[in-house]
Amino acid sequence: MISKEIENYCIEHSTCPSDHVRALGDFTRSGVHGSNMLIGEMEASVLAFLIKLGKVKNILELGTYTGYSALAMAEQIPEDGKVITVDINPETTAIAKRFWDESPHGKKIQQILKPGLKALEELEENFDLIFIDADKNNYSNYLEWALKHLSPNGIIVVDNTLWSGKILTPGLDKQTDSIINHNKKVQELSGYTKTLLPVRDGMFLIQRS
């Protein structure tokens, strides 16, 4: 949404993830398919800020990929905090585990290798932060679950909600329409404060009013 130079300036002036997370990002970009899916340093910095602001201890993430965002968030929570992260891909999840094992914060992360909806059926607890970043066609289902499993002062963060600007073109494809539909549901929620930030590919933040 902004020039690379401006984004780099913002990153240079912000709290960014550790060298462990940076190494994981570099490894992913050097040859793992789909590396454009990484949240990157700017978004990691915003998540870090939210985690500190909300005194977040337990996090649910939908969409592990190679574990970059899970580790970046794990670094920000206290020693007795946890990140549960869900994904269906055994190969990228194996990369994630390799890098988590090398970090002192990796022990805070629990990975569930299952389709998101199946994993949610088995999770009963509430979370201080729910980060939705998995299959776009289920965004509305994930949102519905998240609204019921949010701690009283919890925050929901939904990634890719601008979808490279395609949200301005309804009917383009199924994923775009799913995100448009999700964004409309958030817009219509009452009793919640929401803000759709144009950070990277769009971060929708939602909390109870």
Ligand SMILES: C[S@@+](CC[C@H](N)C(=O)[O-])C[C@H]1O[C@@H](n2cnc3c(N)ncnc32)[C@H](O)[C@@H]1O
């Ligand atoms: C955008 S990536 C996650 C990126 C990650 N949060 C990061 O920034 O490091 C989306 C992930 O969702 C996973 N995914 C796709 N469909 C899924 C499903 N039905 N259930 C769970 N995960 C799914 C993909 O395998 C992929 O790893």
